[in-house]
Amino acid sequence: MQFYKYQGTGNDFVIIDDRARQFDETDQAHIAHLCHRRFGIGADGLMLLREREGYDFEMVYFNADGRPSSMCGNGGRCLVAFARFLGVIQDQAHFLAVDGPHDARVEPNGTVRLRMIDVAAPQETEVGEEGDVFLHTGSPHHVHFLDPTEHPNLAEFNVFAAGHDIRYDQAYDPAGTNVNFVEVPADPALPWPVRTYERGVEDETFSCGTGVTAVALAASQRGAVSPVRLRTPGGELEVSFEQRPDGGFTNVWLSGPAVQVFSGEME
Numbered sequence: 001m002q003f004y005k006y007q008g009t010g011n012d013f014v015i016i017d018d019r020a021r022q023f024d025e026t027d028q029a030h031i032a033h034l035c036h037r038r039f040g041i042g043a044d045g046l047m048l049l050r051e052r053e054g055y056d057f058e059m060v061y062f063n064a065d066g067r068p069s070s071m072c073g074n075g076g077r078c079l080v081a082f083a084r085f086l087g088v089i090q091d092q093a094h095f096l097a098v099d100g101p102h103d104a105r106v107e108p109n110g111t112v113r114l115r116m117i118d119v120a121a122p123q124e125t126e127v128g129e130e131g132d133v134f135l136h137t138g139s140p141h142h143v144h145f146l147d148p149t150e151h152p153n154l155a156e157f158n159v160f161a162a163g164h165d166i167r168y169d170q171a172y173d174p175a176g177t178n179v180n181f182v183e184v185p186a187d188p189a190l191p192w193p194v195r196t197y198e199r200g201v202e203d204e205t206f207s208c209g210t211g212v213t214a215v216a217l218a219a220s221q222r223g224a225v226s227p228v229r230l231r232t233p234g235g236e237l238e239v240s241f242e243q244r245p246d247g248g249f250t251n252v253w254l255s256g257p258a259v260q261v262f263s264g265e266m267e
């Protein structure tokens, strides 16, 4: 089986051209094996590119645990780059994902811009600390802004421990959530540092597309203005949006790099 390895700001994926529909998407153990960092190819997730009437292609996404997942923003951007590599699209895409239709475009410098679903206003959450919010950007996201007096440096924060506790808090049962930790910059026009604990990877990832989207929208309540720059351990992403009268968000776009790292064959 031919596979391709892509990464978008360090969030990495195994991608398979499954237009022939040969891949068994029900084999969770096989998908988890392909994503395993020691015994497999290694990735945060696996994606199938399939054909779908009325769309350029369909995106089918699995977390590293082998289970089907909600929307993956970095994955969607990488799949658009892959579709262009295959010649399935030129510089524009209209594809179907688990959360519905998406438009995307590839800029001349290779940046991939992905339109996300419209997002409801951030909701207060009983989990975590005062001021934490929850948003659904195609995937569920808890957002915590660090208190600079307690944690002045996001780089030293224990994302795994704090993220794990929130991800498994019974208030988020049964589906759980992804968890984002944010450092508030001195000037909201500067990049907002973000680190994310991802559900289904059950660890911190180098970046999370639906996660930085949630952070940018939540940060708009703290002075951030579209387009918002987010700095992740894997690189910089940008989120642009328009606020709706009801406090929700529309015309939400996630932009950043999407790179083919290698390809290969595996049984």
Ligand SMILES: N[C@H](CCC[C@H](N)C(=O)O)C(=O)O
Binding pocket: 011, 044, 045, 063, 069, 070, 071, 072, 073, 074, 075, 139, 140, 178, 198, 199, 200, 201, 207, 208, 209, 210, 211
């Ligand atoms: N782990 C996420 C899905 C992938 C999200 C992330 N990789 C992104 O770029 O949006 C979840 O289970 O909701």
